[in-house]
Amino acid sequence: MQLDARIPGGPLAEKWDRHRFELKLVNPANKRKFEIIVVGTGLAGASASATLAELGYNVKTFCLQDSPRRAHSIAAQGGINAAKNYPGDGDSIWRLFYDTIKGGDFRAREANVYRLAQISNNIIDQCVAQGVPFAREYGGLLANRSFGGAQVERTFYARGQTGQQLLLGAYSALMRQVAAGKVKVYPRREMMDLVLVDGSARGIVVRNLITGEMESHAAHAVILATGGYGNAYFLSTMAMSSNVSAIWRAHKKGAYFSHPSFVQIHPTCIPVHGTYQSKLTLMSESLRNDGRVWVPDRAGDKRSPNDIPESERDYLLERKYPSFGNLVPRDVASRSAKEVCDQGKGIGPTGFAIYLDFKDAIERDGIDVIRKKYGNLFQMYERITGEDPYKTPMMIYPAIHYTMGGLWVDYNLMSTIPGLFVLGEANFSDHGSNRLGASALMQGLSDGYFVIPYTIGGYLAGTVLPEVDEAHPSFEDSIKLMNEGIAKLLSIKGSRTVDDFHRELGHILWEYGGMSRNESGMLKAKELILGLREQFWENVMVSGSPGEFNQTLERAGRVADFLEFAELLIEDGMSREESCGCHFNEAFQTEDHEALRNDDSCCYVAAWEFNGPGKAPTLHKEPLVFENVELAQRSYK
Secondary structure, eight states, rough: OOOOOOOOOOOOGGHHHHHHHOOOOOOOHHTOOOOEEEEEEEEHHHHHHHHHHTTTTTEEEEEESSSGGGGGGGGGOOOOOOOOOOOOOOOOHHHHHHHHHHHHTSSSHHHHHHHHHHHHHHHHHHHHHHHHOOOOOOOOBOOOOOOOSSOOOOOOOOOTTTTHHHHHHHHHHHHHHTTTTSEEEEOOOOEEEEEEEETTTEEEEEETTTTEEEEEEEEEEEEEEOOOGGGSSSSSSSSSTTTTTHHHEEEEOOOOEEOOOOOOEEEEEEOOOHHHHHHHOOGGGGGGTTOEEESSSTTTTTTTTSOOOOOGOOOOOHHOOTGGGGOHHHHHHHHHHHHHHHHOOOOOTSSEEEEEOHHHHHHHHHHHHHHHHHHHHHHHHHHSSSOOOTTOOOOEEEEEEEEEOOOOOOSHHHSSSSEEOOOOOGGGOTTTTSSSSTHHHHHHIIIIIIIIHHHHHHHHHHHHOOOOOOTTTHHHHHHHHHHHHHHHHHHHHHHHEEHHHHHHHHHHHHHHHHSBEEEEEEHHHHHHHHHHHHHHHHHOOOSOOOOOOHHHHHHHHHHHHHHHHHHHHHHHHHOOOOBBBTTTTTSSOOOOSSSSOHHHHHOOEEEEOOOTTTTEEEEEEEOOSSSSOOOOOOOOO
C-alpha cells in the first residue's frame, strides 16, 4: 500500500481552512442516518462522541471503566498549551508550532503540528464556556505558567488537576448527548476485535467485563481513542488498565503502526522503591517552574539534603542548559538524570533518584504562593513518601509516561483501513519523537472537538457504504476467533501468574529499550521477548471461566498483546539508525552526549505492516518534508 498522508496544498497557515472547505459535507438530515462507534472516553473519545452527537450522528461509545469519568485523562496534572499570548511575552501560533516541531526533534509532519497550534486557542475558549475552572490572575484573566521546551508562558492550568477538570467538561458535554438520546454509552466493555467488511471498518466485537458475554456492534465508521501503550513496560505512570490491545488488534487487521519505539520518559516521577510496585506516580512537570533539580557534587554523598551546602550541589540542568535551565524538554531532563546517577551521584536508598528542591521558591514567594500553585501535588507526594516537600526536597527519577507512537493516520486522522479513525495518544501524528509537556491534552481535545467532526463527515459523504448489521458473517467469524483465543488461555493451566510475565517483559523493555539503547541490547531484547512469549503460551496461569467477571483473564489477553507488540517496538528501534528525541541510540550522539539525528536516511515516518503470525513485518516510509522550518540540531543551551 502506498502511504498517502492527504496533506492539502497551499501555504502552511491556510492548509486546514482550505481542507475544511474542500471536504464533502453530510447534510443535517442525513447525519441521523449514520452510526459511529467511539472506543475510549478520555479527552479525545469523550469530546469526539459529544461533538459528533451534537452534529446529529448516532454514536455508540465504549469504555473499560464503570464511568467515562474514570478514563486515564483524569490523571493529567500540569496543564494544556495554547498560543493565546495572555502574558504578552512573545508567544504566537507560529512559535507554538515551532516549539512543538523542535521538541519532537523534527520527526512530525509540519501540517499536522501547525493545525494543532491553530486549534489550541479554540480549545481554551471551548473549555472556559464549559465552566472548566482554569487558574486566573488577580484581574480575572486566565493565568499561564511555563512548561519544558518553551521560553514563554503558554500553559493553562487548574492547579495540579487540569486533566480531571478538562475531562469533567468533556463528560458533561457527553452526558448531555446521552440524555438527548444521541449517544449510548457501553461501560465495562473491552474491545476484542475490529470487524472489516469489504476491507472497511464496519464495527467491533467487545466483551462485557461483568458477564463475560461477547457482543457485536455495527457502524458506518469506527473511532479508536484508547490511549497509549506505556504499560508494556509494566512500571509506568499510566493507569493499570491502559493497554495496547485495541490498536494492536486493529494493526493485525491491516492498520499500519508508526514509531512504536518512540516512548516518552518523564523526568519527574516518584522513584521506584520496591519490587512489589505495580505502577509509578507522576509529579507534574509544572513543578519544574519553581523547583530546582540538583544532586550532590560528590559521588556517594549520603548526607541529608538540608545538610549539603550550596557550594557542594550540582544544579545539573542549570549548569548544562543555561538558556532553558530546569525547563528543558522531558527527554533531555531524563537523560541528564540518568547520566548523574550513573556517575554515582544519585540519592536515596537505590541511588536512582535526584532532588527537586523548592527552598529558593518558598523563600522568594512565600509558602502560601507555592501552596496555591502546587498544594495538591505536594500533598500527594507526602502521602506516598511520608516526607514534607515544603521542608525537604522531593526525590524524583525518570519513568515511562507518554507514547508518541501509535497507529499511522493521514491528515484526516484515518488509518490505512478505510473508515477506521484514530485520535489522541492512540495515533502517532503530532509529537514526533518527544512530546512537550502540556501538549497531550491539547492534542486529545483538538482531535475530538475540532478535527474529526469535519474529516469523518468527508469520509461518510464521499464513500458508498452498503448496509451492514450485526447479522453479517464477519461478526460471527470474529466472535468465534476471539472465543478460541480465550479458550486457549484458559486451557494452559500453568504455574506462572500473568503479572509475573508482565513484570519480566517490562524489565526487558526498560533495560534494553528504555532511556538508552544500543544494537547488542536490542538484539538481546528481541531474543528474550521471543522466549518469554513462548513460555507465556506454555505456562501462564489463568483461573476462572470466560462467562463471568474475570480480571485474570482480562490481564492475560492484554499481556499476550504486549508480548507481541514488544517485538515490534524493538524492531522499530533497531531499524532507526539515529538518535532523536526520546529514542537515544548510544551509537548516535554528539560530543556532549545529546541525540544525533540522521536526516539523510531517517527523516521519515515509520509505518509497520503486519504480515501474519511469525512473519517479519514490512516497514513503509512516509518521507517528512520540511518547507517552513529548517532542520537543525536541537539545542536548549
